[in-house]
Amino acid sequence: MIGEKVIMVRIENVTVEFQSKEASFKAVKNVNLHIQEGEVFGIVGTSGAGKSTLLRTINLLQKPTSGKVWIDEEEITDYTGKSLRSVRHTIGMIFQHFNLIHTKTVFDNVAFPMLIAGTSQETINQRVPELLALVGLSDKRDVYPSQLSGGQKQRVGIARALANSPRILLCDEPTSALDLETTNAILELLKDINRTLGITTILITHEMDVIKKICTKVAVMDQGSVVEEGEVYDIFARPKHPFTQKLVAHTLNLELPSRIVNDLKGSLIKVVYNGDKAEEPILSDVIRTFGVNINVLHGKIEYINEKPLGVLILHMDGGVTRMGEIMNYLKERTASAEVFHG
Template identity: 45%
Template structure:
């Protein structure tokens, strides 16, 4: 659906050259909700703008629906862009126009007739839950309502692809959740492919199926949400994952490690194993006490995922046997003896 092939973007600002995007390869399949995460300045917005050629890549190809957008005429490009819509962090609404007219705007540009426009706008207002607000102006709306207008406007021309640039970054957590729900509904009901860029890992966790981590213009890691969240490879991905997974070991527990005689481990459970009472089995089979110090069980893409910090207490050899037993068990993904 969207294929970026060796895409780079270099900005010339005076004497200086800034490489905002560097040799990026990215494939977004039809129907995906794909997230790109990175810190501010990583090159995310530039990358997103390369997808619809708002930013022309310095090198590389942008293939959308099998068409190389870097190689077609400007007329053809305008045509192709109609199927790619954008949603912005600060909504970019026309302040002097009512909600209704903001949503009607792209349809008027496309030369649709009045009854068609009314039909479509009413339908979209209903879909985003703003039927009552049609006659209001943007400054009479909350942030969440403004973003719903932005989203309805983006959907007006029935796009195949929705590009979201930090669409929830200006919103409070509750409003963010409701906008993310709306994006999921759009993906499900209208079968629209969604590419989201954000610096908020919880957005990625809650709505995306796949993720790429971007740093200094490059994609340094990518994969399914489950793979990246359960086993992040790079330091940056690990930090992003930690920011939402509550898997950092609290200071009070790290403090316990100063005592060499304590045996503290990180245990990671995946899928069905989260429902299996492995730790109580261990306590029964061996002469050890299992003390859960910290952790949680959450869901990633509907798969249970548990991350626990435990302490084993008992004689050294019993602890070793218990450790071996846990390690052999299919339910266990990883035990880190130094708990760090």
């Protein structure tokens, strides 16, 4: 069908169980995911959620105990030897701690996957400078990893992952070892690569802020299971599972000092805006319509995949006689409104 999106990665009822002498442990529990061609798909969860194990099943660095893995409508679960190596050449991987060969130059680190794949030296000599230019390291080709910053090392890792022109890019916590400024630069680079090369990108992280900046869809993992999945904007605007709600609340960081909450007279109201309503003068309308005083104590409006999402914490004076009408007015014109104090 014309316009139908291709499912590039399909994970079907995948479980990964580790066995010891004393007991067994399920790191991944019956996960099902469909990842479309060209997406930037995020998998988020706290430490021990099973996200790294799940990511490694895609290129079979970790064999599933049960279930199936499909790459572009080809089931690869039982591949070994030559057939598995062939599939892995179409999947690049970026690691949390870079995994560079310290005795090789930047040029040779990037060239290494091509040597393994049997690429000619002529092609390597042409391809490596192109990749170094893509990641902004043309002037570092002859230096060693020890001479690079963390961000530069990860750029080498990205160039290496792209060496064999993969169709899929797996990113295992690619920014967790980097500072905030470098993290943003690396995420922008990955976003540009996805946009210009069309590579399906699958990224795992424990940070919702990373998901918000780069991903189009996200799966939330907790204790080995996917508890919620959807468009990134929808997950932030309307999280359904309690664990997801907790992650979103943490990243929004709208807590008030206890001294303010304890001393307030009146009501505290949390209002969530989304879509076009985040840009409308709703508070001004409330003040004008009901003749009340509203003080904004905390809040933000940010843009996720170019769509606005706003959260405000409001204080309304005590003695308001039309609180029910005001709350109904807010609920009709926003994504949600709730009194959580007073």
